[in-house]
Amino acid sequence: MGTLSSNNSFRLFTLFVCCLLCPFVLWAQGVQFYACDYGVMPQNPDNTPALQALVDSVHAKGGGLIQLSSGTYTFKGTVKWRSRVALEGVSVQSTVLRMEGNTNWSLFIGESTAQGVFAPIESVRFCHFTVDAYDMKPKNYITNCKAFNIRPITDAVFDDLVLKGTPATSLGIDFLNRVLINNVRVIEGGRLWSPGKGGGSGIGIGLRGYEDENFIITNCVCVGCGNNGIFVEDQARFGNGINGRSPMAEGKGQIISNNIVKNGRNHGISIQGARHISITDNVVYSNAGAGFYGNFYMSDVLVSQNQFLDNRYGVYISPASNVSGTNGVGGFDDITFMGNVVRRNSDAGMLFTTPDTITRLSLISNLVEGSPIDIQLQGHFPQLFANDNTGKVKRLKAQKKKANMKKQN
16 A cells, blocks of 8 residues: 555655765764763763853864764753764663753753844764653753754754653754654653643644655654644744744645654643654554644645554644634645555544634545444535545534634644
8 A cells, every 4th residue: 555655755754864865974973972982971970061162162073973982871961063064872762861950941952042032053863872861850841851952053964862851842953954763762742741832742743944844753752742742833933033034935845754742741742833844654553632633824735544452533624724823824835645545543533623724635545444424524615525445434514713712733
């Protein structure tokens, strides 16, 4: 099933990786810095100052690879990352970065964390280590207590990482271009998230830094996360000054493929503002909310060959007017659900409930069964194409728009 789609995705993925990694490898492999030679050691009570000094020194020398040996490294503060600096451990089993503290901070931040400032870090790589944040015990929850809190970022690779127990989103990075997130395992990302709060997810990507925001999330596993397992979110919904230059169109061009998202406390995969995005060949199951959730806006979206199993909703689409404080920003256009398996979701298989218009909605060859409601449509669908689906399609009258409805996620 899905041979043509999978082959096309694989070609795109291979081309992307080749284009991305070649320029990086040329400089990164040339110069290596062994962290233990610069005072970064497992026995230190806090490795934050030593690693920060090494990162700054490597950056000043034109870049290179910082190599961590086996051991558990304690960090009690933030390390500000720099362009052209890579960090590599021995393996996720033997190299562990332990966060410890009772206030909210992120382990790695970038050149810019303030809204309205656009200073990307470029050509970086993080691989072969674990970040353990179970010893982070802040008194209150805020969204910036992460393993990675970098924005903006270009030409980057996050590969073979384990991120566990972060109070907020584990891998929370915004405004990406030419970024690969591969083989990242997240365990209880958003550990301190509670319903009604923002952030608090496994992998979370913020959009609207570039007109083309190209990234791939693949081969990742998110287990027991808070708000979402994997989510993409347009930052304009918060009224942020996004790029410090001029207003830009919604970022486009993303792939979320071949991931597993399970046992989450809310949604599995969540798209809250994106265009030109493909969500394919994922397995999403046993989440308390929706397997796939969409709101705010989406356009030119393909959701194909996924399995959404044993969630509350298999698919739940609730566009912009159902989000508090929005005025229908963006639109829902050209959305295709094709070849998905949607089974045993407790409330509904596929639920489209909106006072807005979803133009050109295609439901093709989806297997939907084992739920009280198979496929339910409530809204305005001027161009609806529903063919070869297994499951009954139910149409209801459109809702009237209500101001400041409670945020769904």
